[in-house]
Amino acid sequence: MSMIREFTDRAMARRICLVYGSDDPEDILFKRDLADLAERHGNLSVHHVISSPPEGYDGRSGFITAELMGELLDDVPAKTFYLCGPRAMVRFCLGELEKMGVPKKRIQAEVPGPPRDVALLPGWPGDVKTHDRFTVRLKGDKSIEAKAGEPLIVSFERAGIAVASSCRSGECSLCRVKLVSGRVFQPPGVCLRKSDRRFGYIHCCAAYPVSDLELMV
Template sequence: MPPSINPLARLFDGADEVVAEIERRAAASADAAVPHPDDAWAEAAAYHPKGLALTVSEVVEETATAKTLRLRATGGGPLPAFLAGQYISLTVRIGELVTSRAFSISSSPAVRDHYDLTVRRLRGGLVSNHLLDTAAPGAEFTSDGPIGTFFHNPLFHGDDLVFLAGGSGVAPAMSMIRDVLDHGLNRRMTLVYGSRRADDVIFREELDRIARERPDVLTVHHVVSEPEPGWTGAVGPLDAALIDELAGPLNGRMAYLCGPPGRYAYLIEQLRSLGQPRRRIRLEANSVALPPPADPRWPAGADPAGTVTVTARGRSFEVTRGRPLLDSLEDNGLRPQASCRSGECALCRVKVCSGEVFHAEEARLRGSDRRFGYAHACVAYPLEDIELDF
């Protein structure tokens, strides 16, 4: 083993193959000329592309409210690798509006000829409902490459995991389950999956089959909030007592929360009441942030329905205080780069040259953002007239 390889790396699944590749490349490059920078960038782009052209090859109806869009590379070929739990940001045109939304990949990382995006109908959901109503085989989209921090780290997260999922939030959990099965990984997963009704449980047949055939890998508990006659499973709401009953003692097991984000604060509180440390709770963060007026930090007297003026790139236009700044920019034909739309990835950073903005609680501002006046546009709300640069 080269001295630069930390022995702890051997704890990762697939570490031997990675180390062997490092050794192979080291030996091959010992007498090789220094590669041209363009060659290095070309090799990196295959793994971290700036953009992907995708075509819908199949639409699978999962439930009455959810479908899976199977996307393949336009023109064929393999897609970039990803970690189970990551997402892509799909660019969508709706009339004159061009916007993007992040969708977790529900297929396995072992499959590279397509990405599956599982989309559920949401009340008032602009992009999700548009996709469910219009996307058909042959439809073409563009997206960023896979991104996101909601994945399993075998060194720090352990091998006994608890997932609390709701609705289409089961997508990243499904990708991780499929990853474990396809790669024979040493992990045990308990999925507590909340749905409105029994007939609205996404992937129910597959999940139940895996739990039945591979109890060493997966335990599934379905929880519904609107039970029909004959339902014998658990009934919500999902609180500390029900989590304890279904998942068993947490004892520091890593807990993953995956949708809906409006329930995160409540579920964190329930987990903490069971003695779960906050550092052992991970959140899927790739959904549109909740509007802020209900946030107790929202300034008194700042009417969220009131309008202010935004100036950017030589243009000025009126926007509503209570609408995310990123959405307001897109409404007016300006599109900063964006991905998660939940305040985490920071790709939509814009510099606030003048005026004040309010950041939702989801914003993961860096020290440099605060110091130099940058806002995460997807979770920033203009409190007064502002001037932006991006």
């Protein structure tokens, strides 16, 4: 969205074709803003694709396939593609682009979410295995068990504890909790505010237990 706004606000000479996949029409974010922008800027086109359409839905449905891209774009291999979304969707779309002969250098992908194997990241403590389990004591409440190789937010959810979240990749701060004691691994690049770092807050979507912990949720 920020890239689209940048292009349209600055009236940059680019053509943008947004192919926006959603599970349900109700899930579409910025629907009205996108429609307004497309109406005002001839170089932006917006196409919604719904994977689980409700009965009677008459828009495009299914996945973002090679066939669909061939319908929407001419000379597909010459375009530049920016993919953003869940890992499964990005993987699927990469396969479709490959089928169409789009060279890798023309594809950028942004995949929010935890890494596939956190132990391969620099700084992971060598004496901790991803299947190790630790006890997480929640101040004033119960204790739960947490696997080292899973972000803490996943262990909370397994235990039926809902924590507010949005990006699930350590960027928005919505899931922050206070680390009272113990050690967590935080992958390089996690955007903790200076004050959070100073007062012991962590983003539980991007923090992995590497010892028993006590947290304030």
